[in-house]
Amino acid sequence: xxxxxxxxxxxxxxxxxxxxxxxxxxxxxxxxxxxxxxxxxxxxxxxxxxxxxxxxxxxxxxxxxxxxxxxxxxxxxxxxxxxxxxxxxxxxxxxxxxxxxxxxxxxxxxxxxxxxxxxxxxxxxxxxxxxxxxxxxxxxxxxxxxxxxxxxxxxxxxxxxxxxxxxxxxxxxxxxxxxxxxxxxxxxxxxxxxxxxxxxxxxxxxxxxxxxxxxxxxxxxxxxxxxxxxxxxxxxxxxxxxxxxxxxxxxxxxxxxxxxxxxxxxxxxxxxxxxxxxxxxxxxxxxxxxxxxxxxxxxxxxxxxxxxxxxxxxxxxxxxxxxxxxxxxxxxxxxxxxxxxxxxxxxxxxxxxxxxxxxxxxxxxxxxxxxxxxxxxxxxxxxxxxxx
Numbered sequence: 001x002x003x004x005x006x007x008x009x010x011x012x013x014x015x016x017x018x019x020x021x022x023x024x025x026x027x028x029x030x031x032x033x034x035x036x037x038x039x040x041x042x043x044x045x046x047x048x049x050x051x052x053x054x055x056x057x058x059x060x061x062x063x064x065x066x067x068x069x070x071x072x073x074x075x076x077x078x079x080x081x082x083x084x085x086x087x088x089x090x091x092x093x094x095x096x097x098x099x100x101x102x103x104x105x106x107x108x109x110x111x112x113x114x115x116x117x118x119x120x121x122x123x124x125x126x127x128x129x130x131x132x133x134x135x136x137x138x139x140x141x142x143x144x145x146x147x148x149x150x151x152x153x154x155x156x157x158x159x160x161x162x163x164x165x166x167x168x169x170x171x172x173x174x175x176x177x178x179x180x181x182x183x184x185x186x187x188x189x190x191x192x193x194x195x196x197x198x199x200x201x202x203x204x205x206x207x208x209x210x211x212x213x214x215x216x217x218x219x220x221x222x223x224x225x226x227x228x229x230x231x232x233x234x235x236x237x238x239x240x241x242x243x244x245x246x247x248x249x250x251x252x253x254x255x256x257x258x259x260x261x262x263x264x265x266x267x268x269x270x271x272x273x274x275x276x277x278x279x280x281x282x283x284x285x286x287x288x289x290x291x292x293x294x295x296x297x298x299x300x301x302x303x304x305x306x307x308x309x310x311x312x313x314x315x316x317x318x319x320x321x322x323x324x325x326x327x328x329x330x331x332x333x334x335x336x337x338x339x340x341x342x343x344x345x346x347x348x349x350x351x352x353x354x355x356x357x358x359x360x361x362x363x364x365x366x367x368x369x370x371x372x373x374x375x376x377x378x379x380x381x382x383x384x385x386x387x388x
Contacts (some may be wrong), residue, residue: 003321068217068233068327068344071286074209079256081205085198092191099188103180109177111169134226213285213326217346220308220326224348227303232331235288235341249293249379250339252322253357257287261373261383278321279372283345285354289322291336294377298364300328306357307348311364312336318375319364323357324348 223230253259260282295314302308306323310330313319326346330336347354360372373383 014357015175020328021203065231065233065327067212067219068286068329069235070168071209071216071344072233072235072288072341074205074212075286075288078202078205078209081198081202085195087203088191088195088198092188092195095184095188095191099181099184102177102184106174106177106181109170111165116167116170120334124277131323155198209286216326216344217348220346220348223302224232224307225303225361227273229300229302231327232300233327233329233330233344235344247338249376249381250290251381251383252290252292252320253281253283253287253345253356253375254290257283259283259287259356277366278323278357278371281345281356283354283356285326285344285346287345287356288341289325289345289356291338291340291342292320292381293338293379295336297330297332297334297336297342300330300332303349307351308343308346309349309350310342312342313364319359319361320372321357321359321361321369324351324355337353 066359219230261279262282265279289310291312293312293314293316295312297310298313298319299311300309301311306321306326308325309321309323310325310328311319322343324345324347324350325343328343330340330342336342345354345356351357358372359369360375362368362370376383
Protein backbone atom coordinates (compact mmCIF):
# COMPACT_ATOMS: atom_id res chain seq x y z
CA UNK A 1 0.00 0.00 0.00
CA UNK A 2 1.03 3.61 -0.35
CA UNK A 3 1.56 6.64 1.83
CA UNK A 4 -0.79 9.46 1.05
CA UNK A 5 0.86 12.29 -0.87
CA UNK A 6 -2.24 14.43 -1.31
CA UNK A 7 -4.33 16.64 0.94
CA UNK A 8 -4.84 17.06 4.66
CA UNK A 9 -2.38 14.34 5.58
CA UNK A 10 -2.15 13.77 9.32
CA UNK A 11 -0.61 10.94 11.33
CA UNK A 12 -3.07 8.05 11.35
CA UNK A 13 -3.59 8.06 15.15
CA UNK A 14 -4.54 11.72 14.91
CA UNK A 15 -6.90 10.95 12.02
CA UNK A 16 -8.58 8.17 13.98
CA UNK A 17 -9.00 10.36 17.07
CA UNK A 18 -10.37 13.23 15.02
CA UNK A 19 -12.75 10.91 13.18
CA UNK A 20 -14.04 9.49 16.47
CA UNK A 21 -14.61 12.97 17.92
CA UNK A 22 -16.37 14.22 14.82
CA UNK A 23 -18.54 11.13 14.73
CA UNK A 24 -19.98 12.22 18.09
CA UNK A 25 -20.53 15.82 17.05
CA UNK A 26 -24.10 16.78 16.07
CA UNK A 27 -24.52 17.75 12.42
CA UNK A 28 -24.72 21.45 11.68
CA UNK A 29 -27.94 22.71 10.12
CA UNK A 30 -27.58 25.37 7.48
CA UNK A 31 -28.75 26.45 4.07
CA UNK A 32 -27.03 25.86 0.74
CA UNK A 33 -27.51 28.10 -2.26
CA UNK A 34 -27.70 27.13 -5.90
CA UNK A 35 -27.28 30.31 -7.89
CA UNK A 36 -28.97 31.06 -11.20
CA UNK A 37 -26.61 31.65 -14.18
CA UNK A 38 -25.19 35.18 -14.31
CA UNK A 39 -25.79 37.37 -17.36
CA UNK A 40 -23.27 39.78 -18.84
CA UNK A 41 -24.80 42.76 -17.03
CA UNK A 42 -27.41 41.64 -14.49
CA UNK A 43 -29.60 44.19 -12.79
CA UNK A 44 -30.25 42.03 -9.73
CA UNK A 45 -28.78 39.03 -8.03
CA UNK A 46 -30.99 35.95 -8.11
CA UNK A 47 -29.90 33.49 -5.43
CA UNK A 48 -32.08 30.49 -4.73
CA UNK A 49 -31.68 28.78 -1.40
CA UNK A 50 -33.02 25.49 -0.26
CA UNK A 51 -32.44 23.43 2.88
CA UNK A 52 -30.12 20.46 2.85
CA UNK A 53 -31.37 17.50 4.86
CA UNK A 54 -29.40 16.86 8.01
CA UNK A 55 -28.19 13.31 8.59
CA UNK A 56 -30.32 10.97 10.63
CA UNK A 57 -29.34 10.42 14.24
CA UNK A 58 -26.89 7.61 14.89
CA UNK A 59 -28.70 4.34 15.46
CA UNK A 60 -26.61 2.27 17.83
CA UNK A 61 -23.63 4.30 16.62
CA UNK A 62 -24.04 3.31 12.95
CA UNK A 63 -25.74 5.23 10.14
CA UNK A 64 -23.23 4.69 7.34
CA UNK A 65 -25.64 4.76 4.36
CA UNK A 66 -27.26 7.95 5.66
CA UNK A 67 -23.89 9.66 6.14
CA UNK A 68 -22.72 8.42 2.73
CA UNK A 69 -25.80 9.91 1.10
CA UNK A 70 -25.35 13.17 3.00
CA UNK A 71 -21.74 13.44 1.84
CA UNK A 72 -22.82 12.77 -1.75
CA UNK A 73 -25.53 15.45 -1.52
CA UNK A 74 -23.16 18.00 -0.01
CA UNK A 75 -20.48 17.09 -2.53
CA UNK A 76 -22.88 17.71 -5.44
CA UNK A 77 -24.22 20.91 -3.84
CA UNK A 78 -20.69 22.21 -3.26
CA UNK A 79 -19.86 21.48 -6.89
CA UNK A 80 -22.89 23.48 -8.08
CA UNK A 81 -22.13 26.43 -5.81
CA UNK A 82 -18.47 26.37 -6.82
CA UNK A 83 -19.49 26.42 -10.47
CA UNK A 84 -21.77 29.43 -9.86
CA UNK A 85 -19.01 31.10 -7.81
CA UNK A 86 -16.48 30.68 -10.63
CA UNK A 87 -19.02 31.80 -13.24
CA UNK A 88 -19.73 34.98 -11.30
CA UNK A 89 -16.02 35.58 -10.72
CA UNK A 90 -15.34 35.39 -14.47
CA UNK A 91 -18.36 37.60 -15.23
CA UNK A 92 -17.21 40.19 -12.66
CA UNK A 93 -13.72 40.27 -14.17
CA UNK A 94 -15.19 40.77 -17.66
CA UNK A 95 -17.61 43.43 -16.43
CA UNK A 96 -14.85 45.27 -14.56
CA UNK A 97 -12.74 45.28 -17.73
CA UNK A 98 -15.71 46.62 -19.72
CA UNK A 99 -16.31 49.39 -17.17
CA UNK A 100 -12.62 50.39 -17.29
CA UNK A 101 -12.66 50.35 -21.10
CA UNK A 102 -15.76 52.55 -21.25
CA UNK A 103 -14.26 54.91 -18.69
CA UNK A 104 -11.10 55.23 -20.81
CA UNK A 105 -13.20 55.94 -23.92
CA UNK A 106 -15.16 58.53 -21.95
CA UNK A 107 -11.97 60.25 -20.80
CA UNK A 108 -10.69 60.34 -24.39
CA UNK A 109 -14.01 61.75 -25.61
CA UNK A 110 -13.87 64.46 -22.97
CA UNK A 111 -10.37 65.43 -24.04
CA UNK A 112 -11.56 65.59 -27.65
CA UNK A 113 -14.54 67.73 -26.62
CA UNK A 114 -12.28 70.07 -24.66
CA UNK A 115 -10.09 70.48 -27.78
CA UNK A 116 -13.16 71.22 -29.91
CA UNK A 117 -14.42 73.77 -27.41
CA UNK A 118 -11.00 75.39 -27.56
CA UNK A 119 -11.10 75.46 -31.37
CA UNK A 120 -14.60 77.01 -31.37
CA UNK A 121 -13.37 79.65 -28.94
CA UNK A 122 -10.48 80.49 -31.27
CA UNK A 123 -12.91 80.98 -34.19
CA UNK A 124 -15.12 83.23 -32.06
CA UNK A 125 -12.14 85.27 -30.87
CA UNK A 126 -10.86 85.65 -34.43
CA UNK A 127 -14.25 86.96 -35.53
CA UNK A 128 -14.27 89.38 -32.63
CA UNK A 129 -10.75 90.66 -33.45
CA UNK A 130 -11.66 91.25 -37.12
CA UNK A 131 -14.73 93.17 -36.15
CA UNK A 132 -17.27 90.55 -37.05
CA UNK A 133 -19.69 90.94 -39.99
CA UNK A 134 -19.32 94.76 -40.19
CA UNK A 135 -15.78 94.43 -41.58
CA UNK A 136 -16.73 92.03 -44.34
CA UNK A 137 -17.87 94.87 -46.61
CA UNK A 138 -14.70 96.82 -45.93
CA UNK A 139 -12.55 93.81 -46.73
CA UNK A 140 -14.43 93.26 -49.98
CA UNK A 141 -13.92 96.91 -51.01
CA UNK A 142 -10.23 96.84 -50.20
CA UNK A 143 -9.51 93.36 -51.57
CA UNK A 144 -7.64 92.98 -54.85
CA UNK A 145 -9.88 90.00 -55.65
CA UNK A 146 -13.37 90.38 -54.11
CA UNK A 147 -14.35 86.85 -55.25
CA UNK A 148 -11.43 85.37 -53.38
CA UNK A 149 -12.35 87.37 -50.28
CA UNK A 150 -15.93 86.06 -50.47
CA UNK A 151 -14.74 82.46 -50.80
CA UNK A 152 -12.49 82.94 -47.78
CA UNK A 153 -15.35 84.37 -45.76
CA UNK A 154 -17.72 81.54 -46.71
CA UNK A 155 -15.09 78.93 -45.83
CA UNK A 156 -14.58 80.55 -42.42
CA UNK A 157 -18.33 80.53 -41.72
CA UNK A 158 -18.66 76.89 -42.86
CA UNK A 159 -15.73 75.87 -40.67
CA UNK A 160 -17.34 77.55 -37.69
CA UNK A 161 -20.65 75.80 -38.29
CA UNK A 162 -18.88 72.44 -38.73
CA UNK A 163 -17.05 72.92 -35.44
CA UNK A 164 -20.31 73.76 -33.68
CA UNK A 165 -22.05 70.67 -35.11
CA UNK A 166 -19.13 68.48 -34.11
CA UNK A 167 -19.19 69.92 -30.58
CA UNK A 168 -22.92 69.17 -30.27
CA UNK A 169 -22.51 65.63 -31.63
CA UNK A 170 -19.52 64.95 -29.41
CA UNK A 171 -21.38 66.26 -26.38
CA UNK A 172 -24.29 63.89 -27.13
CA UNK A 173 -21.90 60.96 -27.62
CA UNK A 174 -20.27 61.81 -24.29
CA UNK A 175 -23.61 61.66 -22.49
CA UNK A 176 -24.42 58.27 -24.05
CA UNK A 177 -20.98 56.92 -23.22
CA UNK A 178 -21.21 58.22 -19.67
CA UNK A 179 -24.54 56.39 -19.20
CA UNK A 180 -23.07 53.16 -20.60
CA UNK A 181 -20.06 53.41 -18.28
CA UNK A 182 -22.39 53.98 -15.33
CA UNK A 183 -24.41 50.88 -16.20
CA UNK A 184 -21.25 48.80 -16.53
CA UNK A 185 -20.00 49.97 -13.12
CA UNK A 186 -23.38 49.19 -11.53
CA UNK A 187 -23.41 45.70 -13.08
CA UNK A 188 -19.88 45.14 -11.81
CA UNK A 189 -20.89 46.13 -8.27
CA UNK A 190 -23.92 43.79 -8.45
CA UNK A 191 -21.71 40.91 -9.54
CA UNK A 192 -19.20 41.65 -6.78
CA UNK A 193 -21.98 41.62 -4.16
CA UNK A 194 -23.37 38.35 -5.52
CA UNK A 195 -19.88 36.89 -5.59
CA UNK A 196 -19.37 37.77 -1.92
CA UNK A 197 -22.65 36.08 -0.95
CA UNK A 198 -21.77 32.96 -2.92
CA UNK A 199 -18.35 32.90 -1.25
CA UNK A 200 -20.04 32.82 2.18
CA UNK A 201 -22.36 30.00 1.06
CA UNK A 202 -19.38 28.12 -0.39
CA UNK A 203 -17.44 28.40 2.88
CA UNK A 204 -20.43 27.12 4.87
CA UNK A 205 -20.94 24.18 2.51
CA UNK A 206 -17.27 23.25 2.61
CA UNK A 207 -17.26 23.31 6.43
CA UNK A 208 -20.33 21.08 6.63
CA UNK A 209 -18.95 18.77 3.96
CA UNK A 210 -15.69 18.40 5.88
CA UNK A 211 -17.56 17.45 9.07
CA UNK A 212 -19.72 14.97 7.17
CA UNK A 213 -16.65 13.44 5.53
CA UNK A 214 -15.07 12.67 8.87
CA UNK A 215 -18.31 11.18 10.20
CA UNK A 216 -18.30 8.99 7.11
CA UNK A 217 -14.69 7.97 7.78
CA UNK A 218 -15.53 7.16 11.41
CA UNK A 219 -18.31 4.83 10.20
CA UNK A 220 -15.88 3.24 7.76
CA UNK A 221 -13.33 2.67 10.53
CA UNK A 222 -15.95 0.91 12.63
CA UNK A 223 -16.85 -1.37 9.71
CA UNK A 224 -13.21 -2.25 9.06
CA UNK A 225 -12.58 -2.88 12.76
CA UNK A 226 -15.62 -5.19 12.86
CA UNK A 227 -14.55 -6.91 9.65
CA UNK A 228 -18.06 -6.72 8.17
CA UNK A 229 -19.30 -4.33 5.51
CA UNK A 230 -22.47 -2.42 6.17
CA UNK A 231 -25.14 -2.23 3.49
CA UNK A 232 -24.37 -0.44 0.24
CA UNK A 233 -25.04 3.28 0.26
CA UNK A 234 -27.66 3.99 -2.40
CA UNK A 235 -26.20 7.13 -3.93
CA UNK A 236 -28.09 9.17 -6.50
CA UNK A 237 -26.04 9.07 -9.69
CA UNK A 238 -25.24 12.49 -11.22
CA UNK A 239 -26.68 13.49 -14.56
CA UNK A 240 -29.12 10.60 -14.91
CA UNK A 241 -28.20 6.98 -15.44
CA UNK A 242 -24.46 6.43 -16.03
CA UNK A 243 -23.40 4.95 -19.32
CA UNK A 244 -25.90 7.02 -21.32
CA UNK A 245 -23.06 8.94 -22.98
CA UNK A 246 -22.00 5.75 -24.71
CA UNK A 247 -18.46 5.69 -23.31
CA UNK A 248 -17.04 2.19 -23.02
CA UNK A 249 -14.32 3.16 -20.52
CA UNK A 250 -13.82 6.10 -18.15
CA UNK A 251 -11.34 7.17 -15.47
CA UNK A 252 -12.08 5.91 -11.94
CA UNK A 253 -12.37 9.52 -10.75
CA UNK A 254 -13.94 12.41 -12.66
CA UNK A 255 -11.51 15.09 -13.79
CA UNK A 256 -13.78 17.75 -12.28
CA UNK A 257 -13.17 16.27 -8.81
CA UNK A 258 -9.61 17.52 -8.87
CA UNK A 259 -7.62 14.40 -8.15
CA UNK A 260 -3.84 14.21 -8.10
CA UNK A 261 -1.90 11.14 -9.20
CA UNK A 262 0.45 10.13 -6.40
CA UNK A 263 2.17 6.72 -6.02
CA UNK A 264 2.28 4.95 -9.38
CA UNK A 265 2.37 1.36 -10.51
CA UNK A 266 5.50 -0.66 -9.65
CA UNK A 267 7.01 2.16 -7.60
CA UNK A 268 9.05 1.33 -4.51
CA UNK A 269 8.15 2.42 -0.99
CA UNK A 270 8.31 1.40 2.64
CA UNK A 271 4.50 1.21 2.95
CA UNK A 272 4.10 -1.88 0.76
CA UNK A 273 5.86 -5.22 0.76
CA UNK A 274 7.66 -5.24 -2.60
CA UNK A 275 6.45 -2.92 -5.34
CA UNK A 276 3.29 -0.83 -5.56
CA UNK A 277 0.58 -2.81 -7.33
CA UNK A 278 -1.67 0.01 -8.59
CA UNK A 279 -2.13 3.72 -9.14
CA UNK A 280 -3.05 6.05 -6.29
CA UNK A 281 -5.31 9.07 -6.57
CA UNK A 282 -5.03 11.71 -3.84
CA UNK A 283 -8.64 12.68 -3.05
CA UNK A 284 -10.82 14.13 -0.35
CA UNK A 285 -12.87 11.75 1.77
CA UNK A 286 -16.24 11.17 0.16
CA UNK A 287 -15.16 11.85 -3.43
CA UNK A 288 -17.20 9.60 -5.77
CA UNK A 289 -15.31 6.63 -7.23
CA UNK A 290 -16.55 5.27 -10.57
CA UNK A 291 -16.49 1.92 -12.30
CA UNK A 292 -14.17 2.26 -15.27
CA UNK A 293 -16.41 0.08 -17.45
CA UNK A 294 -19.41 -2.19 -17.61
CA UNK A 295 -19.35 -5.41 -15.65
CA UNK A 296 -20.50 -7.10 -12.48
CA UNK A 297 -19.35 -6.57 -8.90
CA UNK A 298 -17.16 -9.56 -8.09
CA UNK A 299 -16.64 -8.75 -4.40
CA UNK A 300 -17.11 -6.10 -1.72
CA UNK A 301 -14.93 -6.58 1.34
CA UNK A 302 -13.87 -4.81 4.52
CA UNK A 303 -10.83 -5.15 6.71
CA UNK A 304 -7.29 -6.07 5.82
CA UNK A 305 -4.66 -3.91 4.15
CA UNK A 306 -7.07 -2.54 1.53
CA UNK A 307 -9.77 -1.51 4.02
CA UNK A 308 -13.13 -1.22 2.28
CA UNK A 309 -12.70 -2.32 -1.34
CA UNK A 310 -14.78 -3.10 -4.40
CA UNK A 311 -13.68 -5.52 -7.13
CA UNK A 312 -15.46 -5.44 -10.51
CA UNK A 313 -15.20 -8.08 -13.22
CA UNK A 314 -15.63 -6.37 -16.58
CA UNK A 315 -17.28 -7.80 -19.65
CA UNK A 316 -13.92 -8.23 -21.41
CA UNK A 317 -12.64 -10.48 -18.60
CA UNK A 318 -10.41 -7.91 -16.85
CA UNK A 319 -10.88 -6.86 -13.22
CA UNK A 320 -10.65 -3.44 -11.57
CA UNK A 321 -10.12 -2.82 -7.87
CA UNK A 322 -11.07 0.29 -5.83
CA UNK A 323 -9.55 0.25 -2.34
CA UNK A 324 -9.27 2.28 0.91
CA UNK A 325 -12.87 3.46 0.42
CA UNK A 326 -14.98 5.20 3.05
CA UNK A 327 -18.10 3.44 1.75
CA UNK A 328 -19.23 1.04 -0.93
CA UNK A 329 -22.21 1.99 -3.12
CA UNK A 330 -22.69 -1.44 -4.71
CA UNK A 331 -23.16 -5.04 -3.57
CA UNK A 332 -21.64 -8.30 -4.72
CA UNK A 333 -23.26 -9.58 -7.91
CA UNK A 334 -24.67 -6.18 -8.87
CA UNK A 335 -24.46 -5.13 -12.52
CA UNK A 336 -22.63 -1.81 -13.14
CA UNK A 337 -21.98 0.36 -16.18
CA UNK A 338 -19.14 2.70 -17.13
CA UNK A 339 -19.11 5.78 -14.90
CA UNK A 340 -21.41 4.36 -12.21
CA UNK A 341 -20.47 5.27 -8.65
CA UNK A 342 -19.21 2.19 -6.84
CA UNK A 343 -18.07 3.93 -3.65
CA UNK A 344 -16.60 6.98 -1.99
CA UNK A 345 -12.91 7.63 -1.40
CA UNK A 346 -11.58 7.34 2.13
CA UNK A 347 -8.56 6.25 4.14
CA UNK A 348 -9.36 2.77 5.47
CA UNK A 349 -6.92 -0.08 5.83
CA UNK A 350 -3.19 0.44 5.37
CA UNK A 351 -3.46 4.11 4.47
CA UNK A 352 -1.90 7.28 5.85
CA UNK A 353 -4.35 9.70 4.30
CA UNK A 354 -7.39 10.00 1.99
CA UNK A 355 -6.80 8.43 -1.40
CA UNK A 356 -8.04 5.81 -3.85
CA UNK A 357 -5.87 2.79 -4.61
CA UNK A 358 -6.86 1.63 -8.11
CA UNK A 359 -5.75 -1.54 -9.88
CA UNK A 360 -6.43 -3.27 -13.19
CA UNK A 361 -5.91 -7.03 -12.91
CA UNK A 362 -5.94 -10.03 -15.22
CA UNK A 363 -7.42 -12.13 -12.40
CA UNK A 364 -9.26 -11.22 -9.19
CA UNK A 365 -6.11 -11.95 -7.18
CA UNK A 366 -3.41 -9.59 -5.94
CA UNK A 367 -0.24 -9.90 -8.01
CA UNK A 368 -1.92 -10.10 -11.42
CA UNK A 369 -2.12 -6.35 -11.87
CA UNK A 370 -0.84 -4.36 -14.85
CA UNK A 371 0.03 -0.68 -15.15
CA UNK A 372 -3.47 0.89 -14.90
CA UNK A 373 -2.50 4.14 -16.62
CA UNK A 374 -1.13 2.30 -19.65
CA UNK A 375 -4.16 -0.02 -19.69
CA UNK A 376 -6.60 2.90 -19.59
CA UNK A 377 -4.62 4.74 -22.27
CA UNK A 378 -4.87 1.70 -24.54
CA UNK A 379 -8.63 1.79 -23.98
CA UNK A 380 -8.98 5.46 -24.89
CA UNK A 381 -8.78 7.03 -21.42
CA UNK A 382 -6.05 9.57 -20.68
CA UNK A 383 -5.84 10.69 -17.05
CA UNK A 384 -5.45 14.43 -16.57
CA UNK A 385 -4.55 14.56 -12.86
CA UNK A 386 -1.34 16.31 -11.87
CA UNK A 387 1.58 14.00 -11.25
CA UNK A 388 3.99 14.47 -8.32
